[in-house]
Amino acid sequence: MLQYLLAAVYGLVFGIANIxxxxxxxxxxxxxxxxxxxxxxLSLNLKEIKKxxxxxxxxxxxxxxxxxxxxxxxxxxxxxxxxxxxxFFMGLIVGSAPLxxxxxxxxxxxRPICAVPFVLxxxxxxxxxxxxxxxxxxxxxxxxxxxxxIMYLAAGFLAAVAMIxxxxx
Numbered sequence: 001m002l003q004y005l006l007a008a009v010y011g012l013v014f015g016i017a018n019i020x021x022x023x024x025x026x027x028x029x030x031x032x033x034x035x036x037x038x039x040x041x042l043s044l045n046l047k048e049i050k051k052x053x054x055x056x057x058x059x060x061x062x063x064x065x066x067x068x069x070x071x072x073x074x075x076x077x078x079x080x081x082x083x084x085x086x087x088f089f090m091g092l093i094v095g096s097a098p099l100x101x102x103x104x105x106x107x108x109x110x111r112p113i114c115a116v117p118f119v120l121x122x123x124x125x126x127x128x129x130x131x132x133x134x135x136x137x138x139x140x141x142x143x144x145x146x147x148x149x150i151m152y153l154a155a156g157f158l159a160a161v162a163m164i165x166x167x168x169x
Contacts, residue, residue, distance in 0.1 A: 007058035010034055014059070015066020019074050023092050026166035030103060034059070039164065100166075 010032045018025040029035040034055070040048030041056050049056065077085040104110075 004054065004058045007034075007055045008062035008065075011059035011062025011064075012066040013062075014038075015063040015068075016070045017066075019067060019070045020092065021089055023089065023096075024162075024166055026164045027096065027100065029164075030166045031099065035166070042164065 010028075013032070014025045014028050017023045017028045026035065029038055037048070037052045037055055038059065041052060074085075104114075
């Protein structure tokens with residue numbers, strides 16, 4: 001019974017982490033050691049789904065509660081305490097760096113070539129931040145028509161992928 005409660009708690013934390021800007025649900029899965037179980041199910045690997053079905057049900061219940069429940073809390077925090085809320089989230093992001101570095105160097109020692117993906121990801125995030133000034137809805141792909149539908153489908157796909165990849169928020 002304790003394992004089912006833990007699965008629900010893992011799902012809850014995963015759901016909350018996906019609401020918090022800059023905090024990765026995928027990283028939380030790695031921290032709790034259930035990344036492979038969840039990814040195996042999401043890849044529609046029937047063997048993995050059957051093996052972990054009870055875990056996945058409790059995890060899913062926790063994730064939905066975390067996503068829905070915390071979305072109200074975070075909205076209230078941003079409305080009433082925007083600076084403090086952003087500072088708290090920045091602390092969470094910076095504070096998780098040692099854990100991520102430790103997990104990244106468990107199997108092999110750090111080599112300079114390992115910095116290449118880090119630099120590429122950093123450049124991508126900085127580039128996307130610079131592009132933020134251009135509004136998607138003011139472009140030709142508005143919410144109307146097939147272009148808007150394709151844009152929303154692409155955004156939904158990227159959001160779903162970002163929920164699972166560790167370190168991507």
